[in-house]
Amino acid sequence: MGLLHKFTSATKMAMLLPFHGVKQHRLMLQRYFSKEPAIGAIPYELLLHDRYWENHLGLDTGGWVPVDLEDGMLYEATPYLLLYEILRHLDLGPKDVFVDLGCGKGRATCMASRSAVGRVVGVEQDENFLQIARENLEKVPKRQAPVEFFNGLAQQFDFDDTTVVFLFNPFGARTLLEVVDLLQQSLQRNPRKLRIVYVNPVHEMVLLGTEWLENVATWQSDAYPEFAIQPPNPRMVSFWQAKS
Ligand SMILES: C[S@@+](CC[C@H](N)C(=O)[O-])C[C@H]1O[C@@H](n2cnc3c(N)ncnc32)[C@H](O)[C@@H]1O
Known part of the structure; x- marks a missing residue:
């Protein structure tokens, strides 16, 4: 069930990406076609990239974890x-x-x-x-x-x-x-x-x-x-x- 849910939500995000991409086509073109550095993300893009890279590199870096240090912030990874x-x-x-x-x-x-x-x-x-x-x-x-x-x-x-x-x-x-x-x-x-x-x-x-x-x-x-x-x-x- 968990896997199915993961699969369907990822598919949904992937299907919606081009829709948002049309609205922000300049960003999409810059990032994926002319492959120039681009600033910003369209909806679902950060999530999809997080899933892609974590799988592709085989890493486990997710989550929010409190840090036991007086002046320290919680653990969270950069997208x-x-x-x-x-x-x-x-x-x-x-x-x-x-x-x-x-x-x-x-x-x-x-x-x-x-x-x-x-x-x-x-x-x-x-x-x-x-x-x-x-x-x-x-x-x-x-x-x-x-x-x-x-x-x-x-x-x-x-x-x-x-x-x-x-x-x-x-x-x-x-x-x-x-x-x-x-x-x-x-x-x-x-x-x-x-x-x-x-x-x-x-x-x-x-x-x-x-x-x-x-x-x-x-x-x-x-x-x-x-x-x-x-x-x-x-x-x-x-x-x-x-x-x-
Ligand atoms: C928001 S996380 C950043 C994780 C990572 N740099 C990234 O971008 O994916 C902040 C980390 O800083 C560590 N930290 C906080 N204060 C620190 C200190 N004074 N010295 C060393 N590490 C510290 C915490 O333990 C935590 O793992």
């Missing part, structure tokens, strides 16, 4: 489609070190490992999540990059070769402030290009309050009507870089 477009937008290269800060069950870490990036690091304070992330990583087909995991707090991580920090609202303003200070100190020791991607940027005032970071792009939440981030935020993703 695959959003991750896919973020990674395309970042255009990672062999000199990049991509750090998924609060990697949870490893969805973003696993997806990034399939790009031509120098190295990927998943940082996570919860050993149980990290064990799942390790098991997930073993299953990822077409991995291109070496991956490491760091079991500890983001505030304890050594950022000295990090070039891209990925955050999906993992913690509160206090921790973010500590991390931003560490990044600045690390840049002073080792000047380099540094980018920050902040999904559901609840505490982006912290980034805005620095003098050394600039906001280079923002994707709005109304482009992703299906993805109800908590707490609600008109900004879905903001991209930052260290001023040169």
